Amino acid sequence: MYFIYTLALALWLLLTSPYWLFQMLRQGKYREGLLERFGMIPERLRPAGADNIWVHAVSVGEVIAISGLVDKLRERHPEGRVVVSTTTATGQRLARQRFGDNNVFYFPLDFPFAVRAYLRVLRPRLIVVAETEFWPNFLHLGHESGARIAVVNARISDRSFPGYRRVRRWLSRVLENIDLILAQSEEDDRRLLAVGASQAHVAVAGNLKFDITLPTPPPLIAELESAFERSNAGPVLVCGSTVEGEEPILLRAFEIVLARYPDAVMILAPRHPERFKKVADQIASLRIKYCRRSQWKPDQPIAGGVFLLDSIGELAAAYSLATIAFVGGSLAERGGHNILEAAQHGVAVMVGPHTENFREMVNLFRDSGALKVVGAAELPLVFMELLADEQQRRILGQRALETLRSRSGATERTLRLLEPLFPSRSAEPEPVAAGNSNRHR
Numbered sequence: 447m448y449f450i451y452t453l454a455l456a457l458w459l460l461l462t463s464p465y466w467l468f469q470m471l472r473q474g475k476y477r478e479g480l481l482e483r484f485g486m487i488p489e490r491l492r493p494a495g496a497d498n499i500w501v502h503a504v505s506v507g508e509v510i511a512i513s514g515l516v517d518k519l520r521e522r523h524p525e526g527r528v529v530v531s532t533t534t535a536t537g538q539r540l541a542r543q544r545f546g547d548n549n550v551f552y553f554p555l556d557f558p559f560a561v562r563a564y565l566r567v568l569r570p571r572l573i574v575v576a577e578t579e580f581w582p583n584f585l586h587l588g589h590e591s592g593a594r595i596a597v598v599n600a601r602i603s604d605r606s607f608p609g610y611r612r613v614r615r616w617l618s619r620v621l622e623n624i625d626l627i628l629a630q631s632e633e634d635d636r637r638l639l640a641v642g643a644s645q646a647h648v649a650v651a652g653n654l655k656f657d658i659t660l661p662t663p664p665p666l667i668a669e670l671e672s673a674f675e676r677s678n679a680g681p682v683l684v685c686g687s688t689v690e691g692e693e694p695i696l697l698r699a700f701e702i703v704l705a706r707y708p709d710a711v712m713i714l715a716p717r718h719p720e721r722f723k724k725v726a727d728q729i730a731s732l733r734i735k736y737c738r739r740s741q742w743k744p745d746q747p748i749a750g751g752v753f754l755l756d757s758i759g760e761l762a763a764a765y766s767l768a769t770i771a772f773v774g775g776s777l778a779e780r781g782g783h784n785i786l787e788a789a790q791h792g793v794a795v796m797v798g799p800h801t802e803n804f805r806e807m808v809n810l811f812r813d814s815g816a817l818k819v820v821g822a823a824e825l826p827l828v829f830m831e832l833l834a835d836e837q838q839r840r841i842l843g844q845r846a847l848e849t850l851r852s853r854s855g856a857t858e859r860t861l862r863l864l865e866p867l868f869p870s871r872s873a874e875p876e877p878v879a880a881g882n883s884n885r886h887r
Contacts (some may be wrong), residue, residue: 447619448558451582455556475720478535479552485560487567490548497526497869500570500593502553505537507784508576510762511599511654513544514857515574522861526869529568536719539758556581565591571869574598576654578606582620589623594867596626598860599654602637604802605781610641618642625867628860631806651863652856653807655786663763669744670713670753670767679711679749681769681833684793686761687717687783688774692798693725695777697732699826700752704734706830708750713764715755717774717783722756729754762787770832770839772796775803777822782808785817789846794832794839796820810853816845 459466469475482488499519503509509532519528530545531553532538541550554560561584573588573595580597588595602610610617621627621643628651629635635650674680683703685696693714700712716725722738729736735751739760742753755761765771771788773795775781781803788795795817801808811817820828832839 447616448583448586452557459555475535479538482552483555483560485554485557485563487563488551491529491551491567494529494568495527496569496571497523498568498570499523499526499528499572499574499869500531500564500568501528501574501576502531502579503537503541503576504532504553504579505534506540506758507655508532508599509537509541509544510658510784510787512574512576514657514659515598515654515860516545518857518861519574523868526571529570536758543759554584556583558583558587561587565593572596572864572867574864577601580617580620585620585623594625595623596628596864596867597624598628598651598864599630599856600627600638601630601634602641603781604805607637607641610637614640614642621647626863628863630856633806649863651859652853654856654860655784655807656850656853657855657857658786658790660790663766664760666739666757666760667763667766670748670764673744673746673748674711674767677709677747677749679709679747681707682711682713682767683770683772683829684713684715684761684765684768684788685772686713686715686755686765686774686788688714688725689717689778689780690721691778692774693728695822695825696772697729697734697752699829701732701734702826703829703833704750707833710750711748712752713755713767714752715761715764719756719758722754726754726756765793766791768793770794770796770829774798776800777825785811786850789816789850792843792847794818794842795846796825796828796832798822798825811846811849814845814849816842816849818842 466476470477501512501516503512516528516530529549530541531551532541533553538550538552554564565587570593573593575597577599578601585595624647627638627643627648629638629648630653632650635648638648639645703710716722726738729752736754737746738754738756740756755764765788771793773783773785773788775783776798779800782797782801785795785797797808797817797819799819799821812819818828
């Protein structure tokens with residue numbers, strides 16, 4: 447089974463290679479960490495030592511979610527090393543900021559030679575995977591190496607559930623390599639069982655994202671606060687994690703806001719860095735005054751325009767400046783993004799109607815009267831309504847904070863359930879052979 451999968455993966459990579467090459471040459475994507483992805487171990491990971499824990503978090507959202515867990519793992523396992531892998535460049539940068547350059551690397555492509563290279567050097571006793579990264583070779587070889595494997599904060603989205611069910615028979619064999627799967631919710635628990643996970647290995651621990659803590663504000667936040675005060679700027683709309691097709695809708699709504707509030711500011715943060723320039727061009731085409739964070743000087747006035755946040759790792763803190771926060775990926779059919787980074791600041795939060803990726807979270811907040819769900823057509827009207835009603839904004843923000851706090855505690859529950867899998871000095875990890883291994887537990 448794994449041989450056929452590896453062959454199919456290699457064929458897919460070969461057939462799609464023109465696309466990846468084009469992206470590398472045209473936009474510079476995927477070049478960073480390319481050798482690491484193919485199993486070239488960076489020197490910063492050597493010597494790895496023993497008693498290691500390998501945590502994998504795909505991108506920014508997962509890195510934020512597991513940050514508290516990584517800190518706790520370090521506290522409870524001081525004799526070993528906790529290393530973190532990511533898949534995306536944005537996740538890599540944030541992980542290095544939070545966990546240190548020497549503890550972070552790019553996740554290898556799911557080829558046996560690349561996975562084995564990391565297992566040989568890191569010799570992890572425990573592998574912790576965030577959400578649902580079910581890479582067959584990685585899980586199989588990790589299991590064969592003697593490591594215990596856990597998936598935390600696991601969820602099955604509406605979009606991926608039908609596909610997983612179609613390959614249930616095959617997927618169930620992959621999931622046999624996992625010792626423990628901790629689901630975000632009862633619904634995710636049911637879906638995991640439906641796609642082939644064993645009831646004996648699945649438990650509900652809650653959503654780690656509810657345990658996020660207020661980030662240490664970067665210098666930018668104080669600089670913006672000072673600039674707003676000097677120029678009497680406001681109100682402030684923070685529109686974060688926006689995707690293709692959403693910025694024109696938001697910018698047209700902002701034009702309506704400017705007609706009533708000429709000193710208003712929109713802090714606009716596109717989700718993907720490669721789109722920064724395109725979004726800047728869109729703003730310019732509408733003749734709205736704007737400046738890019740990468741080019742802005744603290745003495746430069748901002749009132750009455752757009753502040754394009756073309757940076758990584760500053761959005762979560764920027765929500766603290768919001769009069770109203772809008773979380774993107776939800777006007778376009780992308781399934782939405784995490785609303786908690788905005789909610790933790792006690793601000794009024796808005797999303798579009800497409801929030802399938804955060805189904806339970808958004809339903810919880812909506813049912814608690816803690817956020818507004820709006821379509822593209824009504825967006826300008828709701829912006830204006832909330833800007834005119836300070837009491838409604840305050841109530842929304844307070845309810846958002848209360849709702850977030852009511853679901854905290856997932857990190858401690860996750861740690862308690864992981865405890866039996868923690869590395870023990872009584873057993874050394876199995877050496878990872880250079881070739882195929884037939885050893886099974």
